[in-house]
Amino acid sequence: MENEVNRREQNSSSLNDSEFPTATDPLLKQPNNSSDQNATDGTLAHSGPIQMNGGHAIQSDRLNIVYMIFLLHGVGVLLPWNTFLTIGYDYFVSYKLNGTDQNTEYRLNFFSYLTAAAQIPNLTLSLLNLFVVIKGGLHRRIYLSLLVIASICILTISFVFVDSYGWPFYFFIFTIASVVILNSANGIYQNSIWGLVADFPGQYTNAVILGNNICGILMAFIYIIILLSRIGIRLSASIYFGLALLTVIACGFSFRLLTKNKFYKFHVRKAVKSRATSCTDVLHEGEDICGNNSERKPSTPNPSLATYYAIFKESWRGLFNVWIVFFTTLAIFPSVLLKIELYPPGRTFDIFIYGDWTTSRMLFRQLTVFLNFNLFATIGSWIASYIQWPSTKSLTIPVVARLVFIPLFLACNYQTGTEPRNFVLIKDEWSFVILITFMSITHGYWSSLAMMYAPRQVDQSKSQIVGMMSGFFLVFGIASGIAFTFVEPHIVDLFGLLYPS
Incomplete structure (x- = not known):
């Protein structure tokens, strides 16, 4: 461990130390031990370049772009599921499932079914995502997950204007199936974001947590505004799921922007080099994160x-x-x-x-x-x-x-x-x-x-x-x-x- 720390210090000595925050900066002030080494390798907002080994210069996190993108993904991870929870009673129980028979077991216990349909696949896929290597790496997991989540949002919006009064049980089955698919994709998405942000200083992990909590504030404000506006349930449901869809789309575009960001590439490259000498690793299989056109080497074993x-x-x-x-x-x-x-x-x-x-x-x-x-x-x-x-x-x-x-x-x-x-x-x-x-x-x-x-x-x-x-x-x-x-x-x-x- 001591040799490893010395090696890191030698490698980092070629960096321009003035471009990094000092140990007295509040965002990066951590205990002085080797396990916290990776907590001091970045900054929230510095405008100057960081000098890499070999004399190549990259920009730091200008305007906190990387930080704000992780914050946005913190919102996107929870917003679609929170939409189901927020309007669950008004839209599903009181409106869509309020059919010819109002005392059905699935209507009375709707939230129990909803929670089980969400948490079981979310937990299962989060666990599998740890061990299963998907060809294309971490980026493909996130893109595919966002695509599935966006598709569920579009499908749910389309059913807002479909009259399901005569077949509430089948609409219930459709809703539960949608939640299962949504949270299966969300389990992979959320778990992948946590794995990705672990390569960055601690405040970037905190950005995702902040985004989670901001999502809750946003949903509470929207609910209060809609409640006081007294608009119709179909319009309010369209607003909720439409907002969720726009957020997921924004997350997809922002992730594309993120992968082209030099500050992002710097930290991912730095982390990958600590895991393997090649340009790929188990979580970035097949991804050109080294930023060159050289032939990609075989991925590391699972x-x-x-x-x-x-x-x-x-x-x-x-x-x-x-x-x-x-x-x-x-x-x-x-x-x-x-x-x-x-x-x-x-x-x-x-x-x-x-x-x-x-x-x-x-x-x-x-x-x-x-x-x-x-x-x-x-x-x-x-x-x-x-x-x-x-x-x-x-x-x-x-x-x-x-x-x-x-x-x-x-x-x-x-x-x-x-x-x-x-x-x-x-x-x-x-x-x-x-x-x-x-x-x-x-x-x-x-x-x-x-x-x-x-x-x-x-x-x-x-x-x-x-x-x-x-x-x-x-x-x-x-x-x-x-x-x-x-x-x-x-x-x-x-x-x-x-x-x-």
Whole structure:
């Protein structure tokens, strides 16, 4: 390891050090050890050239173009799926599936089917994407995934204006099949983006997290505007899916621009050279990333399971941190939060919300749950760009401590749907809103640090695989958190039996 560090320092000595941020720059200030070496190889915004080995000069990330493209892909990764979630009740349950028989099992449990159809293929394809080498490399995975996602958006928009009143079950089958295909492609897309961004300094990983959270803010604002505008459901559905389609198209064009960017090529080339001496590697098979017209050399062999296991043993703590952050959050948001009612039941809001009771209730959910969560999660992620505390070795302590939010929210007036709650510890909505704020900002901050830290725990030659592993454990955390929401009502009911009022 010491020889490897010395070799890197010798190779980097030919670079113009004045063009790189110093260790005092807030975005790049990291612990001084070899595992963090790759965190200090770039900059967010410097206008001068970076001198490469051999005297070739390339431009740095001018105008933060690479950073903004990764931010856009952070939005694009979640927006199509979030569209299904946001209008799921108004469009699917209340409109499209509200046919001749309104009490069908698939309509009453639509969100359970929707979640299963999304998370199972997403998790499966994220796992397979780690091990299966697709001819054409990482770029082809992303392009094909975006093409499939865009096709599903177009197909969904076309069915908005089709009358499905007489055949709601077949429309339900079509919707579930669309979600399966969408999230299968999205699993590959998301996992590939995490693997790609692992070759860059930590703030570029954080750009994807910021994009995820900005996506939530965008959807909350659109929902509120459409709700207050009182436009028709078909027009609102067209707006939602049309916006998702435009975002996916923008991601495709921006990725084309990204692959031609000199700053992007510099970091990808630098990472590939640390993995192999040829111009290709297992995640960039067949891609001319060296920027020359020389004959491409054969790709490196697919890493064995033993290699993956060895890398996992080096990085398991960081991967656990990623999993536990997202497990804790998804065990609460949004399922538990949406089932917390005013206490005592039937009273008016202490927080002023505009409009009649129905509108007020919907606005209360959007403002205090969705907008509150996504806004402060974004703020937390933004803070992580400038302040990184604690170190990689100590991060497990605060992320595990976040588990305390689960019993705190269950102590609110959380309704299980079986018996009225008699044992409620947190009764006013101000405490409820403040708890969401703290849960959100810690999610944004710790999730950013967990994703930024994970690839740094290994040598740069392994960072891309760890980045893809991080993407898988992120999805695994989401899926396991959602699964745990099916257990939480039974925990609350059992606690109510043990401690009746």
